[in-house]
Amino acid sequence: MEKNILLKHRLQLLQRLSELKKSMATINVELTEAAESHTSFLQDPLDHAREQTDLRASFEIHEKYINERKEIMHALERIDNGSFGECDDCGEMISSRRLLVQPSALLCLECQRYKEGFTVAVMAKMPKLNPIDSTPFNYSREEIA
Ligand SMILES: [Zn+2]
Numbered sequence: 356m357e358k359n360i361l362l363k364h365r366l367q368l369l370q371r372l373s374e375l376k377k378s379m380a381t382i383n384v385e386l387t388e389a390a391e392s393h394t395s396f397l398q399d400p401l402d403h404a405r406e407q408t409d410l411r412a413s414f415e416i417h418e419k420y421i422n423e424r425k426e427i428m429h430a431l432e433r434i435d436n437g438s439f440g441e442c443d444d445c446g447e448m449i450s451s452r453r454l455l456v457q458p459s460a461l462l463c464l465e466c467q468r469y470k471e472g473f474t475v476a477v478m479a480k481m482p483k484l485n486p487i488d489s490t491p492f493n494y495s496r497e498e499i500a
Contacts, residue, residue: 383417
């Protein structure tokens with residue numbers, strides 16, 4: 356890949372990384388505040404439930420940021436070792452259009468689609484997990500007696 360294009364991608368990645376750092380700092384503050392102002396379950400069950408939902412959402416976002424940061428660091432490494440832009444699966448060059456939108460992409464569009472299609476197929480075959488159905492306390496009184 357041409358040096359000036361690589362440089363452009365590096366700048367783009369570094370910019371996103373600094374945005375990510377800011378967002379992560381914000382959400383860290385949110386999570387810390389939530390932990391400190393934690394209401395007791397006995398005080399107000401509704402408040403507690405709402406808090407739990409908010410907290411879970413924040414954790415999910417936090418996790419997403421961590422994953423994205425990992426991807427960006429990986430992409431920067433790939434720029435340094437000269438493998439940036441190569442598909443991790445087939446070794447072909449990832450299209451420049453794709454890299455422009457998502458410089459941290461590790462797979463070409465075809466491999467990405469294949470992988471996603473595969474994941475969807477596997478998920479569809481997995482049994483649905485329903486904790487209510489699988490609990491032994493779900494028997495009716497007649498069944499137990
Ligand atoms: Zn590929």
